[in-house]
Amino acid sequence: MDNSTQKNNLPPPGLAWATWGLGAIFYLYGFFQRVAPAVMTDQLMQSFHIGAGALGNLSAFYFYSYVGMQIPTGLLADKCGPRRIQFFGALVAALGSFCFALGPSFGWAALGRFLIGGAVGIAYVSLLKVAAHWFPANRFAAISGLALLAGIIGAVSAGPPLRYLVETFGWRSVMLGSGVFVLAVAVAIFVFVRDDPSEMGYRSFLPPESDPSLGETGIIKGLKAVFKYRNTWLLALAPSGIVGPVLAFSGLWGVPYLTQRFSLSPGKSAMVTSSLLVAWAVSGPVLGALSDRIGKRKPLYLGGAILSLIGWSAAIYLPDLPLWLVVVILIMVGWGAGGMIIGFAYAKESVPPHLAGTVSGVCNMGVMMGPMIMQPLMGVILDSYWDGALVHGVRVYSLHAYNSAFLVSILWSVIAVVLVAFTRETKCSQMLRRE
DSSP: OOHHHHHTOOOOHHHHHHHHHHHHHHHHHHHHHHHGGGGOHHHHHHHHTOOHHHHHHHHHHHHHHHHHHHHHHHHHHHHHOHHHHHHHHHHHHHHHHHHHHHOSSHHHHHHHHHHHHHHHTTHHHHHHHHHHHHSOGGGHHHHHHHHHHHHHHHHHHTTHHHHHHHHHHOHHHHHHHHHHHHHHHHHHHHHHOOSSGGGGTOOOSSOGGGOGGGGOOOHHHHHHHHTTSHHHHHHHHTTHHHHHHHHHIIIIIHHHHHHHHHOOOHHHHHHHHHHHHHHHHHHHHHHHHHHHHHTOSHHHHHHHHHHHHHHHHHHHHSTTOOHHHHHHHHHHHHHHHGGGGHHHHHHHHTSOGGGHHHHHHHHHHHHHHHHHHHHHHHHHHHHHTOOSOEETTEEOOOHHHHHHHHHHHHHHHHHHHHHHHTOOOOTTOOOOSOO
16 A cells, blocks of 8 residues: 555544454453452452451552553553553463462462553553554543543452352452453454554554654653653642542452441442442543543543542541442542543643653553552551451451541542642643643
8 A cells, every 4th residue: 555545544443443442451451450359358368367458468569560560661652562562461461360369378469469460550551552543632532531431341340240250159260260361362462453553554643743763762761851841740640649549449448348337248338339430430431522522631630639539528427328328429439530531631742742651651650659559558557446356267347447547548639639730731732842
């Protein structure tokens, strides 16, 4: 196909969505693993003879490596393309899943979580890179929201469905099966995914000035470059105060908390936490598309952060709330939290195009710093308030202990609101050169 034909030959929508969709499935798997411990708290504590602090640390091993991968992932996505890193990431995720499922001790389980987190840590940034090549720029925020929707589908599948499977087959068998699944995803990515439409004879949506070769640099130089822009700092730190509380609640401590507060079964508690995740999933693409439509980023992002702060404060600390009202408030929190997805388009527009992958990695690193710190920290607080109560050999914590632990969520949410308030609006316009 000659160059003149290629310039006018956009990739078929079905092909673009299929290319993006395989990466989205990998991201879905990463989200599944991110929140899976929430419905296995009792089994994990029994299997490894641990308390809340150690359990929080076990869950957070996922985030330790996930956060560490964000900067190199952004640079690798800019230089090597998403196909290779998605393929190798899925392979390592399979290895980590097998290690977690078969590990005889806490150390082996932690290693498995660490491998999984680092492997799936490449999923979102590489997915954004695929979107930049295969879809128009004016749909970037909306597609970022759809990526979050795919992730939350994975998280919801790690709620009541996973609890049922764990109770039926045991947590080790289920985790082993998940490793087989992501191994199949790796093979599909290798066979079908291509970095850019031009590799298949179609026109790329990435403008020539966005060619990563224009900005080839090392890790240190890349970081120095993106951190020269004020919004990078603010948009990297702000989402940790939005996503941190969501994943600390839905990904680990929400199920035992609701079980204690409302005397629910773990399965029903998982359904309640899933309502928060569903609202988060729906909100992401809606607010992303609305942001594209109105041509502004800051108002929706800031409004969502404020809504989340108000919701957390009400759900946890207002006394004598009925369960149905707590569910409504958690849905409100999830809807507000979906505004954080705007931050990726916001950050991308705040730096020159050749730094898009790097700034996306920095931003995603900030997102995961919240749960990385909050899950073990809340576990330590819970252990400090433990009164010695045990049920079937598993520690049980009082509502006072949970209320003390969740205070961390409120404080971090306040910080998020302040940080977003100081960002500079881009009006949905991409910076093309250094200001």
